[in-house]
Amino acid sequence: MSDIGPIGKVDEYLVHQAELPLARVVSDHPDWQDRFYFNIHDAAGDFAAITGLGAYPNRGYHQAYMFVVHNGVHYNYLNIRPLNADRDEMYAGSLRFEVIEPLKSWRLEVADEANGIEASLQFDARCPLYTFSPVQWQNRDRTVVNQLHYTQSGRYTGTFRIGESTWSDGLTGMRDRSWGIRAMAEVPMWIWVSAQFPTYNVTAWLWETPEGEVIHQDGAIVHESGEIQPIKTIAHELEFASGRKCPSRGRYLFGLKSAETAELTAEGMSAVMLGPMLGGKWDESDTELVARADGDSFGFDQHCRFQMQNGDHGIGIIEYMFTGGVAKYSIPPAKPMAP
Numbered sequence: 001m002s003d004i005g006p007i008g009k010v011d012e013y014l015v016h017q018a019e020l021p022l023a024r025v026v027s028d029h030p031d032w033q034d035r036f037y038f039n040i041h042d043a044a045g046d047f048a049a050i051t052g053l054g055a056y057p058n059r060g061y062h063q064a065y066m067f068v069v070h071n072g073v074h075y076n077y078l079n080i081r082p083l084n085a086d087r088d089e090m091y092a093g094s095l096r097f098e099v100i101e102p103l104k105s106w107r108l109e110v111a112d113e114a115n116g117i118e119a120s121l122q123f124d125a126r127c128p129l130y131t132f133s134p135v136q137w138q139n140r141d142r143t144v145v146n147q148l149h150y151t152q153s154g155r156y157t158g159t160f161r162i163g164e165s166t167w168s169d170g171l172t173g174m175r176d177r178s179w180g181i182r183a184m185a186e187v188p189m190w191i192w193v194s195a196q197f198p199t200y201n202v203t204a205w206l207w208e209t210p211e212g213e214v215i216h217q218d219g220a221i222v223h224e225s226g227e228i229q230p231i232k233t234i235a236h237e238l239e240f241a242s243g244r245k246c247p248s249r250g251r252y253l254f255g256l257k258s259a260e261t262a263e264l265t266a267e268g269m270s271a272v273m274l275g276p277m278l279g280g281k282w283d284e285s286d287t288e289l290v291a292r293a294d295g296d297s298f299g300f301d302q303h304c305r306f307q308m309q310n311g312d313h314g315i316g317i318i319e320y321m322f323t324g325g326v327a328k329y330s331i332p333p334a335k336p337m338a339p
Contacts, residue, residue: 008085023085025057029143031183032058034087036097036175038108038123039194039317040156041303043170045269046070047162048303048317049119051110052176053097055087064092066110067272068117069303070162072284074273077112103129103152106175115281121158123175127222128152130203137207137215139186145207147180151194153201153222172196174203174316188215188324191236193252195264195306197314199224202264202306204254206234210324210333219254221262229256238329243291245331246271246300247320263309266302266318274299274321275334298323298334 005024018026025032035054041047047070054063061080068075079093090097098107104125111118129152136146156171174194188209195202204219219231233255238247250266275297284290299321306314325333 006085008087010088021085022087023057027146027181028058029181029183030056030058032056032181034179036177038106038175039173039301040119040121040160040171041173041315041317042160042167043172043315045303045305045315046165047160047167048270048272048301049160050272050301050317051095051108053090053092053095055083057083057087062092064095066095066112066117067301068112068162069270069272070165072270074282074284075112075115075117075162076280077115077117112280116163117161119158119160121156121160121171123154123156123173125152125154126172127154127201127224128226128228130220130222130228132205132218133216135205135207135216139188142186143181143183144186144188145180145182147178147182149176149178149205151176151203153196153203172315174201185323187321189326190319190321191234192319192321193219193264193266193316194318195266195304195314195316197306197308197312201316202254202314204231204234204252206236208326211327221254221256231256231262240329245294245297245322246273246302250304250318265307266304267306269303269305271303272301273297274301296335
């Protein structure tokens with residue numbers, strides 16, 4: 001019996017890049033992953049959701065998730081299923097995803113039935129995708145990240161329902177696609193900006209060590225017209241409410257070509273808290289629970305209103321990952337988490 005791995009349906013296609021079935025990947029690192037992510041929000045700022053799925057070939061499973069925040073109530077859904085040489089089957093539990101047209105359109109059929117959440121959506125690109133330079137970093141002799149990553153802004157058609165509330169107009173967001181090694185438990189710190197403006201988006205990703213040394217910085221202002229303005233440098237100044245780890249406000253200065261700069265401010269409205277599961281549903285009216293969730297979280301997908309220096313207004317998500325701590329803001333390392 002060969003130990004090269006199982007043959008799956010996708011092996012019938014002319015897509016191989018190694019002398020192995022697609023079930024086997026180039027690295028035996030346990031955190032090698034093949035993932036996609038979507039954020040979804042309405043024009044009025046009433047709700048925000050993140051959902052996606054990852055395949056972990058060396059761990060042998062698919063993992064899908066959907067986190068939603070609306071009117072101060074948080075909903076968390078996670079599902080895992082075995083990976084059986086079927087990476088082309090992009091679902092786990094009641095979360096199912098399908099490529100309609102590569103690089104342009106996806107179908108999302110997602111539900112958290114226990115909490116009355118369901119969505120039937122089509123994502124259609126409104127801007128060209130932006131491919132980031134590879135993210136590579138070793139902490140001493142351990143590979144923490146060696147990954148390729150691209151993003152694309154789009155509009156959603158269809159409906160998103162939370163209980164008795166339904167949205168079908170003005171839904172926008174960013175999709176993210178990545179593959180390679182990313183050991184989340186060892187990530188130091190990153191800030192990922194996903195900001196939607198009427199005719200363009202801002203996508204920018206900064207990785208730093210806890211001491212503030214830049215590991216990776218890249219991004220762009222991507223216009224619906226096709227114009228792409230690369231972001232070369234990213235500086236940040238964050239503000240925090242007393243005792244909180246999730247920022248309340250942020251100011252970002254992007255270095256563009258030559259000596260040009262662009263300044264972005266972000267006002268936080270609500271945040272998906274990434275950390276120990278607090279159950280399928282919890283409410284921010286419990287201030288003690290909020291404080292505990294904030295303190296225990298290793299990251300946040302914060303729903304924000306944005307303003308550019310030229311006066312343009314937008315809406316979107318900033319993802320803060322503070323796993324390793326941030327000396328600049330006196331944020332300690334997060335509690336150890338399962339990989």
